[in-house]
Amino acid sequence: MQHTSTQDTFVGLFVASGIVGLFFLALQVSNLSSFTEHDSYTITARFQNSGGLKVKSPVSAAGVKIGRVSAISFDPKTYESVVQLNIDSQYNTLPDDTTASVFTAGLLGEQYVNLEPGGSDDYLKNGGKIEITQSAIILEKALGQFLFKSAEEKK
């Protein structure tokens, strides 16, 4: 057995370094500081096809992340995909004729919702709806159309 006070110091050091490790994981690895739930409001957008969009996919405007997708469901009456968007409440000046489109980051990257603000003076509020939407571009579909078209032109 060592002298008790040195032992105490070592135990203290050990516990402190363990907690520092946890904090490091929380802040540096998972970026907890930006994860903290800000106040947010929800708006819905209906897409003909939301492609590979997932819950927690980013919502961005002008390339800046302003929220996340909170839920995706299928409407059995209109056969549309209903996507709920959680937008940080500091960005509460989106016009109500904003356009929402599903884009892909890079050629094979993850999909995200891009908001293109319109010119209206009225703003979207909690529970608001985005009327104008553009579906995800399905790569296979686009490729198929392109091949079909080029075959047509050759005739």
Place this chain on the structure above:
Amino acid sequence: MRLLPCTLNLKLMTEFLQQLGQNTRTSFTKLGRGSFFLLQTLSGTLSVLIRPRLLLNQMYSVGVLSFLIITISGLFVGMVLGLQGYYVLSDFGAEETLGVMVAASLVRELGPVVSALLFAGRAGSALTAEIGLMKATEQLSGMEMMAVDPIKRIITPRFLAGFLSMPLLAALFSAIGVIGGQMVGSGLLGVDDGAYWSQMQANMDFRDDILNGVIKSIVFGFVTSWIALFEGYDAIPTSEGVSRATTRTVVNSAFSILGLDFILTVFMFGDN
């Protein structure tokens, strides 16, 4: 004459069944004794909290003395992950995602599992040997003679120390591993430092990844300490018995850690 092999067969069969039944019975009684032992250990928690000196001494021998092996292993595991990940990812031109790969594999799996295996080998075996030897030299019975409850005085502080140290050690292992991966990845192989961290931060989730890893390490700490202490307490009080108990601690801990890890992973990460 024709009956003879048949009766012999039957005899062998009954013997086999008897053996099987006996094994089942002994393993069940062991499980029962183990659970009873755990309850007794846990019931001593309050009396340990009144005397934190006991806990502190054990934190030293269980946690602080495992510190070095955990940090060094974490560093090397992280560095190897950085190297191997780079070789595979650079084939696809995706070496920027090295940080995600290193962090995800460390925080979700390798951090809790490898540090628990090391912990079982470093601290668990020592606990078993210590308790087993105390039993063999009749120190535990001596305590009972003096009306001191050996479980509350000896076992509970060690159990709590293992239970508390394990999450700290696993967190350290993962943190140092991530730094090791960064050292190799961006220091040696030329992955962009900013991409390493930003990709990691964008793709790692606090609740889904880090918290689940911490929960895993808490479960492993609980199970490993329980197995180590029970094997020591239950050891046959001879030198051979203690040596066997120590072996059993390491083997059983490893099996339980790996098995539980599979089950926990299915529940935690199964739905995405």
